[in-house]
Amino acid sequence: MSTRIDLPQVFHLGPARLTAGLDRFRRLDLASHTHVHPPLPRPTRDDLLDLAEHVDLRGRGGAGFPFARKARAAMAAADRTGARPVIVVNGSEGEPPSAKDRMLLARSPHLALDGACLAAAAFGAEEIVIGVTAGSPGEVSVPAALDERDLPCPARTVCLPERFVSGESSALIRGVNGLPVQPATVRARAAEGGTGGVRRRPTLLSNAETWAQLAVAARLGPGAYAAVGTTAEPGTVLLTVNRPAAGPLVVEVPFGTRLGDVLDACGLRPGAGVLVGGYHGAWLGPVDAVGASLSRTGLAELGGTLGAGAIVALTADTCPLGEITRVATWLAGESAGQCGPCRRGLPDAAEALAALATGADGPAALEDVRRALGSAQGGGACSHPDGTARFVLSALDVFARDVEAHVAGPGCGRPVLGVLPLPHDEGARLEVDWSRCAGHGLCGVLAPGLVRLGPHGYPASTTIPVAPWQEHGARRAVNQCPALALRMRRPWPPPGRPR
Missing domain, CATH: 3.30.70.20 (Alpha-Beta Plaits)
Structure with missing residues (x-):
């Protein structure tokens, strides 16, 4: 895969918090960062936990797990074992339609480091580890930022291969521990240490945006932080809006913003349907997409998910089934191949989709897709089979008319333009x-x-x-x-x- 030397463009609807200063600076070094952002407070352990709980800070990597609950579990394990915790910043983005964490670590690295350092100081951490994708701008930007600032504990950067599963939390921790970067076959909570943690220490892991949000909340306080967003989901969120024939655009919006407003601001139309949440997300029809509220609750009401905030509007001039087949085939190859759903279920589904896209086998191919994905759901070592199934099955519903045209034989008659982004370089x-x-x-x-x-x-x-x-x-x-x-x-x- 090509080296990522581009720095994603950004803009904001509503207040600029995580994107503050990026309209004036290509990259915020420590001097420009301290000029844009006010001094960072030094909360105690209890104050920081209460803050995260009060604003209901949740992980921005896709799962949306409450940060305070994870942090309290890590602190309880540290108190019980006497081991100092490890803070991990997950900046590895192996998903082609997502660029928000890559943007943060490339253009505003000190904001994510602020959050990690707050937690390290308050929780008495042994070490801070920042995971980045090899060849990405963060590989250079993060070490440079670490060299500029005072740190509460030792910190280091770990480079991970550019693969979809590299960003999965247990895969990242395995990579930090010097093991193959693939999801752990036995599930263990990183916060509790043991086999699930870095060097068996209690490990507090969140993605780069979550740490940056923690720093913003600490500066603003809970009241000002909740001045935008919804009552249930205060604050802002970073989205990656993918544009045909142009680079991705990282947009900061308050929770509850209408998806249609974001598309309009980016010069896009909903087209045949809109993917929200990336390649483990779900498709929305054009009408639902325009009125959708960009919040976990709002999207769940439509059967969608916010996930990591990646958005792709499928243009009406490309074949939806062909586009889905391209991504499903890539996702099948990106698995770790450790369990039955990944070894057989996802490849079988991709093969059946390819047959359906070409008009072969008709109803039998469609039934094979549903059967393969049904058997893959719920039985994987990680969430990859479930996320892939959600992506494909929601597409079969939203693009039902196109699927019917392919089941009938000749297909929809449109070419496959490659609107859904995939790496330019093919694998083996x-x-x-x-x-x-x-x-x-x-x-x-x-x-x-x-x-x-x-x-x-x-x-x-x-x-x-x-x-x-x-x-x-x-x-x-x-x-x-x-x-x-x-x-x-x-x-x-x-x-x-x-x-």
Whole structure:
């Protein structure tokens, strides 16, 4: 994947809090940061916990878990074990339509560090760890910011591979601990330490925006913080609005803002439907999208989710089913391949979607999609199967007329324009040379979860995406193909390595 050297553009509807100063400065170093933001208070442990509870600060990474509850659990574990906690800032964004945390760490790194340092000082932390994506602007911006400021405890930056699952909390903690960056197969609460924490310490982990919101709330106080937003969800939220043929736009809005107003301000129309929450989010029809309240409660009433705040409006000139198939195929390859839903359920669903998009198998293909995703839900080692199922199944409902056209045979007649953003560089792929392939079928035996054979023993696809966990089987198939009809093609340079 390409090195991310671009700095996302920003603007705001309502007060500029997290985006303050970014209309004047490309990046806020410590001098400009202290000019834009007032001095940071030094609350006690109880004061900081009460503040987070009073404003109902919730994680902005997608799950929306109450920060105060997580922090109190970490403090209870620290008191019980005598181990000092570790503060972790999750700045790893492996999701193509999301750029808000990348923007914060690139353009306003001290705001997120303010929140982490507040907690580290109040909670007596042993260390602050900031996880960033390798090759992203944060890889340079965050260490530079750390060098500029006084810190309450040691701090370091950890670079993670640019993959969708790298931002999952247990995957990040595994990476910090020097283990493979993939979700833990046994669920353990990071706040309680043990196997779920950094070096077995109680670990307080939140994403970059959450830490920045904590710093804003500490400066403003609960009353002023709640001056915007809704009664149940005070404050502002960062959104990533994706624009066709343009870079993503990070927008700060008060909770409760109408989605239609945000689209208008960005020069967009709802088109055929709007995705809210990114690739683990849900689709809304155009009418629902325009009137939707951008809050967890408002979107839940429509069957949606705010997630990490990524928004994509699907233009009416592209094939919805083809777009969904592209993303579902990519999501299947981005899994860690540790459990049945990821090893079989998501690839099976992507294959059935591809058949449906081309008009093959009709109703049977649609039923195969629903069956594969139904079996994938609720049984994964992490939330990846559930989030992927929500993305696809909500699309089948919102774009039901287009799906019917593909079930009937010829399809909707529109091209696939690639409106839904995906990485520009492809991952490893297995390619079939049809001039050599003799239909022995050995590849399907050596890599059964990767190569699907047609009714006559030939591979069903000419080019097959290979996830990292599938590479061993792919190499076996290449090396043992009796007709030498297979080859592996890899991107260069490897993902995460700067060009």
